[in-house]
Amino acid sequence: MLNFSKINIIIIYFIFLLISFFSILNFQNQNQPFIDKKVNLGLDLQGGSYLLLEINSDPLIKEKIQSKVIPLKKLLKDNNLEYSNFKINEKNLTFTLDNIEKFKLLLFSKKDNFLNPYMNNYNSFELDLEVLENDNVKVLFSKYGLLTINNAALKQSIEIVRRRIDDVGTKEPTILQRGEKRILVELPGLKDPERIKNLLGKTAQLNFRLVKDNDEFGVDKLVSEIGEELNISKRIVMSGENLIDAQPNFDNQSSQPTVSFTLDRLGAQKFGRTTTDNVGKRLAIILDGKIISAPSINEPIISGSGIISGNFTFQEATDLALLLRSGALPTPLNVVEERTVGPDLGEDSIKSGVTSLIIGFILVIFFMLYKYKIFGLVANLALIANLIMLVGVLTILEATLTLPGIAGIILTVGMAVDANVLIFERIKEELKTEKSIIHAFDIGYSKAKITVLDANITTLIAAIILFAFGSGPVKGFAITLGIGIITTLFSAYFLARHLTSMIVLNKKEGQVNL
Amino acid sequence: MIRNIDFSSKFKLANILSLSIFIISCLFILFKGLNYGIDFKGGTLIELRAESKNINITEIRSSLNSMNLGDVNIKEFGKKGDYLIKIEQKTTNKNKLIPEIKKTLINNLNAEINFRRVENVGPKVSSELLQSGIIAISLSLAAMLFYIWIRFEWQFSVGSIVALFHDVIITIGIFSILSLEINLSIIAAVLTIVGYSMNDTVVIYDRIRENLNKYTKLNINELSNLSINETLSRTIITSITTLLALLSIFILGGEILRGFSFAMILGVLIGTYSSIFVATPVLKLFKVSYKTLEKKEEKIVP
Numbered sequence: 001m002l003n004f005s006k007i008n009i010i011i012i013y014f015i016f017l018l019i020s021f022f023s024i025l026n027f028q029n030q031n032q033p034f035i036d037k038k039v040n041l042g043l044d045l046q047g048g049s050y051l052l053l054e055i056n057s058d059p060l061i062k063e064k065i066q067s068k069v070i071p072l073k074k075l076l077k078d079n080n081l082e083y084s085n086f087k088i089n090e091k092n093l094t095f096t097l098d099n100i101e102k103f104k105l106l107l108f109s110k111k112d113n114f115l116n117p118y119m120n121n122y123n124s125f126e127l128d129l130e131v132l133e134n135d136n137v138k139v140l141f142s143k144y145g146l147l148t149i150n151n152a153a154l155k156q157s158i159e160i161v162r163r164r165i166d167d168v169g170t171k172e173p174t175i176l177q178r179g180e181k182r183i184l185v186e187l188p189g190l191k192d193p194e195r196i197k198n199l200l201g202k203t204a205q206l207n208f209r210l211v212k213d214n215d216e217f218g219v220d221k222l223v224s225e226i227g228e229e230l231n232i233s234k235r236i237v238m239s240g241e242n243l244i245d246a247q248p249n250f251d252n253q254s255s256q257p258t259v260s261f262t263l264d265r266l267g268a269q270k271f272g273r274t275t276t277d278n279v280g281k282r283l284a285i286i287l288d289g290k291i292i293s294a295p296s297i298n299e300p301i302i303s304g305s306g307i308i309s310g311n312f313t314f315q316e317a318t319d320l321a322l323l324l325r326s327g328a329l330p331t332p333l334n335v336v337e338e339r340t341v342g343p344d345l346g347e348d349s350i351k352s353g354v355t356s357l358i359i360g361f362i363l364v365i366f367f368m369l370y371k372y373k374i375f376g377l378v379a380n381l382a383l384i385a386n387l388i389m390l391v392g393v394l395t396i397l398e399a400t401l402t403l404p405g406i407a408g409i410i411l412t413v414g415m416a417v418d419a420n421v422l423i424f425e426r427i428k429e430e431l432k433t434e435k436s437i438i439h440a441f442d443i444g445y446s447k448a449k450i451t452v453l454d455a456n457i458t459t460l461i462a463a464i465i466l467f468a469f470g471s472g473p474v475k476g477f478a479i480t481l482g483i484g485i486i487t488t489l490f491s492a493y494f495l496a497r498h499l500t501s502m503i504v505l506n507k508k509e510g511q512v513n514l
Numbered sequence: 515m516i517r518n519i520d521f522s523s524k525f526k527l528a529n530i531l532s533l534s535i536f537i538i539s540c541l542f543i544l545f546k547g548l549n550y551g552i553d554f555k556g557g558t559l560i561e562l563r564a565e566s567k568n569i570n571i572t573e574i575r576s577s578l579n580s581m582n583l584g585d586v587n588i589k590e591f592g593k594k595g596d597y598l599i600k601i602e603q604k605t606t607n608k609n610k611l612i613p614e615i616k617k618t619l620i621n622n623l624n625a626e627i628n629f630r631r632v633e634n635v636g637p638k639v640s641s642e643l644l645q646s647g648i649i650a651i652s653l654s655l656a657a658m659l660f661y662i663w664i665r666f667e668w669q670f671s672v673g674s675i676v677a678l679f680h681d682v683i684i685t686i687g688i689f690s691i692l693s694l695e696i697n698l699s700i701i702a703a704v705l706t707i708v709g710y711s712m713n714d715t716v717v718i719y720d721r722i723r724e725n726l727n728k729y730t731k732l733n734i735n736e737l738s739n740l741s742i743n744e745t746l747s748r749t750i751i752t753s754i755t756t757l758l759a760l761l762s763i764f765i766l767g768g769e770i771l772r773g774f775s776f777a778m779i780l781g782v783l784i785g786t787y788s789s790i791f792v793a794t795p796v797l798k799l800f801k802v803s804y805k806t807l808e809k810k811e812e813k814i815v816p
Contacts, residue, residue: 044770052639194613336636345561345630352768360762364755371751404699407763407771411706411778414759415713418752422717425748451720454665455713461657462709466702469650471643474702481706 002442002501012494016385019392019487026395039394042402043186044473045350047343049193051185052178053200053333055157057150060331061091061141064149068127069093071115072139079106085136092140100131107139119144150180153330158183161333163326164199182336193340195319203288203332204323206240208271209233211282211294222284224291225310232284232291237274242267246324248317251309257317258309261324268304276300285310287320353406360410361387368417372424374503379420382496386416389487390480399483402476412484418455419492423448441504445497452492460485521742521790522735525798528791536680539687546690551600551697552633554647556640558601558611561591561631562619569623571597577622581615592769596630647701651682654708662712666719667806673796674715677788681711685780699774707781710756714749714789721745722797723807730804738794753786 026038043050066088076083081103086095097103107129110118116127122144130138158175161183165173174186187196212219212231219231245262263271275297284294285308293310368376390409394401427444434440463482470478552559571588574597578586585602612632619627655678663671682704689696721741757779764775
């Protein structure tokens with residue numbers, strides 16, 4: 001085990017130098033990166049916000065099931081099916097039917113089925129039918145129908161979230177899908193997440209609807225921004241989808257902040273027609289079910305642009321413009337987990353983490369020198385090499401260093417010497433029986449190998465499981481612990497062994513003192 | 515250094531001790547329960563720093579009580595002027611909770627207050643985090659069992675698992691007794707303890723296996739003693755270096771890592787003890803001898 005061929009030595013040190021090179025990259029000039037790779041600091045170290053958002057698809061399902069009412073009734077009527085007790089519920093439609101079998105055939109027909117399309121990719125229809133007692137039936141979305149609605153909503157939500165966050169202009173945000181209903185947002189360096197949370201908390205569905213004079217059929221009663229109760233027509237003149245741009249602005253006369261918007265061609269047409277036909281009436285601008293303002297139409301607006309005024313502060317106008325530009329979320333988002341660390345706490349954490357790393361390192365180094373003298377020095381060199389390589393591998397992987405990650409490095413320092421301790425103790429034992437020192441070292445290394453491997457694989461298993469199940473900072477701990485084990489094995493079995501062999505082979509018998 | 519300590523004669527005493535601490539730990543976990551942090555219970559956590567140092571907990575508490583937030587827990591956190599506030603989850607949706615608390619505190623205390631850290635975990639997420647923590651620990655135990663079963667004989671596998679359960683339960687038990695908070699980093703610590711304790715056990719088991727083949731005439735008591743003594747200096751040295759590193763984190767690593775490093779220090783001490791006084795006696799219980807090893811070889815060779 002002590003003989004190294006030249007080629008082996010070259011390979012070992014080449015690997016070591018190559019990996020070490022990457023660790024140096026972290027200290028290079030920020031502006032002119034030679035190779036753009038470095039260890040990222042986790043949100044707990046550099047400060048920032050972590051948000052986990054969950055879409056709530058219930059309102060969407062309600063909306064979608066309502067959209068099935070007209071085609072369903074048409075289908076029933078066209079096929080002379082008698083129905084009664086038609087009810088629109090939160091997630092399903094129920095009614096009484098005389099000929100359920102015929103309805104089944106129609107509902108589950110694969111050909112030209114507009115009401116209930118067949119989804120080839122799932123081998124399933126969009127809708128399902130449940131037959132209840134007394135000839136009652138319930139039409140609801142199938143498992144895959146719900147999944148399709150959910151997935152589409154999630155994808156669209158991610159897109160809108162991305163647009164909104166990009167628009168605010170935070171640096172390097174991370175926006176990822178997590179599971180079937182969640183979106184993970186990481187905003188490094190963000191000091192106050194409240195504005196972003198506010199922006200993401202609004203669906204921003206914008207409607208223009210006419211104000212009716214009296215309480216007729218087909219109106220909603222809404223309270224306006226100045227507290228008057230208005231009868232708002234259910235018919236939507238135009239919605240936010242037709243907007244192509246929105247910008248904050250100031251009103252020329254009152255110098256109040258406003259939002260000016262530009263419409264697409266279709267929107268401009270619709271808007272033009274409505275405003276022409278309804279001069280003198282009032283048009284309510286409704287955001288997420290609340291009236292922003294309900295101005296009177298003084299003249300036809302055919303230019304395809306307009307102004308929304310309300311009692312905004314400039315910040316509110318800016319945010320509203322941003323929301324309108326980015327488009328509406330298909331469904332509300334809830335913040336189900338939030339972790340924000342201020343930048344000063346992050347700095348403190350780095351400081352205390354690094355201090356404890358240095359102190360722990362020095363303690364271990366002195367202890368090893370005291371215990372093993374010259375071979376303690378070997379173990380210490382291996383330990384330093386180990387740390388450099390650990391940082392190098394983290395750099396290559398562009399891993400994220402968290403506070404628990406630093407703890408993982410410190411723990412690696414403590415545990416990394418274990419491999420060398422195992423080997424040295426074994427050699428000591430062999431030295432008792434073996435006359436040739438070289439032989440004793442050789443046997444010591446071979447015999448300790450299995451134990452060192454067994455012992456480290458167990459910790460590696462723990463690290464892998466932690467990585468798979470851990471979240472956020474804990475994952476950072478698992479990464480450093482896991483990589484630390486691999487670099488430990490390399491430094492103990494190649495670097496330290498080579499150094500040991502140089503000492504042992506160059507000294508005469510009897511001079512080696514372990 | 516040649517040591518010859520008669521460990522095996524102390525096995526019985528040690529086992530009684532272990533068993534009683536284990537049972538006490540179980541009782542505490544079952545009846546006193548665990549002090550779950552917001553990671554597992556849900557709720558809001560705020561770490562704040564007051565620029566004027568002469569505010570106190572009572573003031574903060576009375577200020578927050580006026581907001582009617584439910585169960586609020588406030589404690590000093592590290593330096594003077596740093597406080598940690600924990601607010602139990604309320605079902606009402608509260609997107610504006612954090613700014614409101616900040617405003618109330620600044621108004622009532624008349625001091626510049628900086629929220630250094632804010633964490634908010636919803637009830638659904640917290641129960642998922644707890645679930646995945648339990649799965650992770652169970653899975654790691656299963657993986658260790660499997661690994662040892664492949665590398666050694668089943669008796670060794672059982673022995674190492676008994677030792678692991680011992681370590682994990684007692685560590686969590688001590689957290690229950692001292693009412694220390696269980697959060698995500700404690701789960702990380704427990705998993706690392708599992709790895710470390712296993713590591714320690716494997717080193718001794720490896721030596722026992724080697725000695726079983728070498729000294730077929732020795733009985734299990736003598737064999738255990740020999741193997742433990744042979745590996746003792748390694749066991750001690752590694753524990754010391756690991757503890758040195760951990761003590762450094764515990765003392766200098768800041769408030770956030772304190773619980774984690776404390777759990778790890780406990781785990782290293784208990785894990786070192788258990789590999790000698792729990793894992794090894796199990797082999798004696800199963801009457802492991804050199805014959806045990808032969809049987810396995812017969813099984814493998816078809």
